[in-house]
Amino acid sequence: MNIVTKLLTAIRGSAREIGEAVVDTQSLRIFEQEIHDSKENLELAKKGLTEVVAKKMAVERRIESTKADIAENEGYAVKALEKDDEELALQVAEKIAGLEANLEERNIELESYSRNTEILKSQIKEAEKIIAEHERELAMVKTRESVQNATKSVTQTVTANDSAIGSARESLERIKQKQQNEQDKLEAGIQLRKDIEGDDLEQKLKASGIKQEKHSAEDVLARLKKK
Amino acid sequence: MNTLQELSSQISNFEYKGHQFSCLTIEGEYNVLRVEVSDLEEMPIFLTITEAQILCISYLFNNNEIHQDKIPELNQYLLELSVPMPLSAFAIVDEYYAIFGALSCGSTLESIADELVTLAANSSDSLQALEEFIK
Numbered sequence A: 001m002n003i004v005t006k007l008l009t010a011i012r013g014s015a016r017e018i019g020e021a022v023v024d025t026q027s028l029r030i031f032e033q034e035i036h037d038s039k040e041n042l043e044l045a046k047k048g049l050t051e052v053v054a055k056k057m058a059v060e061r062r063i064e065s066t067k068a069d070i071a072e073n074e075g076y077a078v079k080a081l082e083k084d085d086e087e088l089a090l091q092v093a094e095k096i097a098g099l100e101a102n103l104e105e106r107n108i109e110l111e112s113y114s115r116n117t118e119i120l121k122s123q124i125k126e127a128e129k130i131i132a133e134h135e136r137e138l139a140m141v142k143t144r145e146s147v148q149n150a151t152k153s154v155t156q157t158v159t160a161n162d163s164a165i166g167s168a169r170e171s172l173e174r175i176k177q178k179q180q181n182e183q184d185k186l187e188a189g190i191q192l193r194k195d196i197e198g199d200d201l202e203q204k205l206k207a208s209g210i211k212q213e214k215h216s217a218e219d220v221l222a223r224l225k226k227k
Numbered sequence B: 001m002n003t004l005q006e007l008s009s010q011i012s013n014f015e016y017k018g019h020q021f022s023c024l025t026i027e028g029e030y031n032v033l034r035v036e037v038s039d040l041e042e043m044p045i046f047l048t049i050t051e052a053q054i055l056c057i058s059y060l061f062n063n064n065e066i067h068q069d070k071i072p073e074l075n076q077y078l079l080e081l082s083v084p085m086p087l088s089a090f091a092i093v094d095e096y097y098a099i100f101g102a103l104s105c106g107s108t109l110e111s112i113a114d115e116l117v118t119l120a121a122n123s124s125d126s127l128q129a130l131e132e133f134i135k
Helices: A003-012 A025-083 A086-160 A167-207 A217-226 B004-012 B068-082 B111-130
Strands: B021-026 B032-035 B045-049 B054-062 B089-093 B095-101
Touching: A003 A025, A025 A086, A086 A167, A086 B032, A086 B045, A086 B054, A167 B054, A167 B095, B004 B021, B004 B032, B004 B045, B004 B111, B032 B111, B045 B111, B054 B089, B054 B111, B068 B089
Parallel strands: none
Antiparallel strands: B021 B032, B032 B045, B045 B054, B054 B095, B089 B095
16 A cells, blocks of 8 residues: 555666666556555445434434423423322323433434544544545655656657767767856956057057157157257 | 747837847647757757746756766756845756746746846856866
8 A cells, every 4th residue: 555665666676677667557457456446445434424414313302302391290290199099190190201211312313423423433544544534645755756757758869869868978068168158258358458548548648748758750850950 | 929920029129138039839739849049059948838837938958968977966056046036946857957937827037038138147157167077
């Protein structure tokens, strides 16, 4: 019955082989059948409970009416005694004794129904708990199996084609190369901006006369004149 | 999101945080969608839809691509990294170390896109972080 243990054992053991089912479909079907049977039994138990409860209510009603009968007859007996009709009082007392015996039987019956009701209720509760637990286990096994199959299938499909997964080292080198390229581009951009900004500054310095041109025509002419 | 075709056509025209998605369906027992996230093309993601969930896997490396003597250290490291890593977790599938994320079948296109971008970025980051273990 413990399908989860079976499942875990299967995963640890031979089920590592690609394509092998985690739990064979036969045992899954048996497990599903067991759950189905448990549910049918549960329905029967619930129907049984309804019947017992109905019987219990009928007995309770009869007890009430017997008690009323007893009270009524006790009234008659008292009245007969008041009239000194000893004989009539005795007849009524006999009837009361019969009713009391009947009441005792009914009470025993009621107790038995009450006990049965309690037992049935706790059995139903227990069965419902077990069925829910089994259904959860079954869902887990089925999910596990479908995920396991899907995962295997993915790996099989993917590894069947060498180009689908490259080697880790190659992927790693490509990632590093790409990051290096990004870094190079970034640095090139920074450098380019520096250059442009630097040029700008030079121009401004020259325009304001702070920085002199090294090779101006005036300088050259002045130098030549000195010769 | 019921079928791979549906997802494939929708996500191919979707842009998320500056990333685009390029999809290729691989036919098999379960159809698999191979998704490349732009700028993170090195780490493709393989996506399947089952009754239970949308499963996204990115393969890091084959068992034979890593230094065998460092495997216990690597496993320890991966277990420690799994929780702080957003949305994804590490796993072993057959001989592959993989990183994966799973989503509810009722996820929106945006959630799926978020998952794909995050997973691809995690995959790329992980590969770089794990370089010392790779041969």
